[in-house]
Each structure stands twice: as structure tokens, then as C-alpha cells.
Amino acid sequence: MATTRKQGRPKSEEKYHLILHAASCLFLKEGFANTSMDTVAKASGVSKQTVYSHFEGKDALFKAAISSKCRSYQLDTQQLIDATSGSLSLLECLRKVGCQFVRLLQDPEAIAIFRVIIAEAVNSPHVATLFYQAGPEASLSTLSDVIEKFGEGSLSRDIAQQLAVDYCALLKGEYHTMMLCGIQSPLQDEAITAHVNSAAEKILLLFTHYTQQRN
Known part of the structure; x- marks a missing residue:
């Protein structure tokens, strides 16, 4: 019997929000200067490349937050x-x-x-x-x-x-x-x-x- 896939947000959108949430927490805890795209990637559980695929840089990520x-x-x-x-x-x-x-x-x-x-x-x-x-x-x-x-x-x-x-x-x-x-x-x-x-x-x-x- 065919299984029905649960509908939800596309994976790319889920990762976008995951990255944004992780970055927001880091900006609050560590400040802007001490937050890097590397630390955001680690905190959100994705690759650095994935972070850059959604945000062109730390400035864009901060403004999005x-x-x-x-x-x-x-x-x-x-x-x-x-x-x-x-x-x-x-x-x-x-x-x-x-x-x-x-x-x-x-x-x-x-x-x-x-x-x-x-x-x-x-x-x-x-x-x-x-x-x-x-x-x-x-x-x-x-x-x-x-x-x-x-x-x-x-x-x-x-x-x-x-x-x-x-x-x-x-x-x-x-x-x-x-x-x-x-x-x-x-x-x-x-x-x-x-x-x-x-x-x-x-x-x-x-x-x-x-x-x-x-x-």
C-alpha cells in the first residue's frame, strides 16, 4: 500500500528558518563580531555551503534576523x-x-x-x-x-x-x-x-x- 507523505514546508524553507533561528540566538548570546558563518552552520546542523545558499553573508543574515x-x-x-x-x-x-x-x-x-x-x-x-x-x-x-x-x-x-x-x-x-x-x-x-x-x-x-x- 502506498504511503502518503506528510505535507509540510519544503526542506529548503525549513533549513532557512533553522539557520535564521540559530543565527538569532548566536547574535544575542555572542554578539555580531563573535558570530561567524561557521558557528551558525554548526549551531543549525547544516553545512557552511547551505548557510551561504540562503544568505550571501553575515550582514544579510543579521538583517534577516x-x-x-x-x-x-x-x-x-x-x-x-x-x-x-x-x-x-x-x-x-x-x-x-x-x-x-x-x-x-x-x-x-x-x-x-x-x-x-x-x-x-x-x-x-x-x-x-x-x-x-x-x-x-x-x-x-x-x-x-x-x-x-x-x-x-x-x-x-x-x-x-x-x-x-x-x-x-x-x-x-x-x-x-x-x-x-x-x-x-x-x-x-x-x-x-x-x-x-x-x-x-x-x-x-x-x-x-x-x-x-x-x-
Whole structure:
């Protein structure tokens, strides 16, 4: 009797995620400088050639790890775009994105990678650049696209970009610095909602101000 093969992810996709997970753990534990493609291959149980077949180098692997973490909190480009494809208002969209952003900020792995970046930034600013490009810059760019879209032509690209930056700054506040210093406990859902609502309403006021100026 013929056996039915269990359906699942293709082996190449499974290895991709296996490598990415192993690399993420190593970057957190050892830092960027002390993590090599050899150690990633050993930790993931594949050959070095297999690692290179999925990632062209350590830079690409690191950026993929950062992007993956953002994606897990629905803060990657496509998911941010999807957030505005329905019937959400700008305020509702800001609240949705804001809550996920705050949860990402207080994720233990996200805090750990921030600390790694800070520790290595002086001697290796290249690492900080990779982190910024894959995480904050990518999300800010898409969020500004979302805000500009809601402006319906009455908001310049520069203003939309500034509103995105301002929103993220309001969400971080002193809370994020305290989290990095280990003197702030993670916010619970009710506190997250209150914090995000306050920040979102301030950005909506600025958004309304700028759009009315152009009309």
C-alpha cells in the first residue's frame, strides 16, 4: 500500500528558518563580531555551503534576523500596508501599529539585541547601520507611507516622515530607555493601550493641523 507523505514546508524553507533561528540566538548570546558563518552552520546542523545558499553573508543574515523579529510583531512592510487596506481610520491604524511597536520594544530578545548594538556600535558602527536599516528605518518608511496615504494628497512626504518619527519617539518616551537600563518592568495590556492612545491622539492632532494647512 502506498504511503502518503506528510505535507509540510519544503526542506529548503525549513533549513532557512533553522539557520535564521540559530543565527538569532548566536547574535544575542555572542554578539555580531563573535558570530561567524561557521558557528551558525554548526549551531543549525547544516553545512557552511547551505548557510551561504540562503544568505550571501553575515550582514544579510543579521538583517534577516532583525526583519524576522519585526515581522513577528506585524511591523514589517507588508503587514503595515495591510493594516490600512481595510476600513481602519488613521487613529485606529496608529493604535494597532502602536500597540505592536510597544510590545516589540519590551520583548526580551529585542531588548537584548538593542544592548548588543549599543555595546558594539563604538567599535563597529557598521553593525548599528545594519540594525537601523533592517528595523527602525524600514518600519518608519512604511509608516510614513501609511500616514501620507491617509493625507490623500494634502500631506507632503517630508511631513508624513516627520509624523512617523514623532510617533515612534512618543511611543518610546523615557520608558524605552528605562527598559534598556533594566529599571522598568514590561507594561501590561491596559497600560500599553493607555500609553498608545495618548501618543496616537497627539499625532492625529498634528496630522489634522498639517492637512488643514494645505486645504
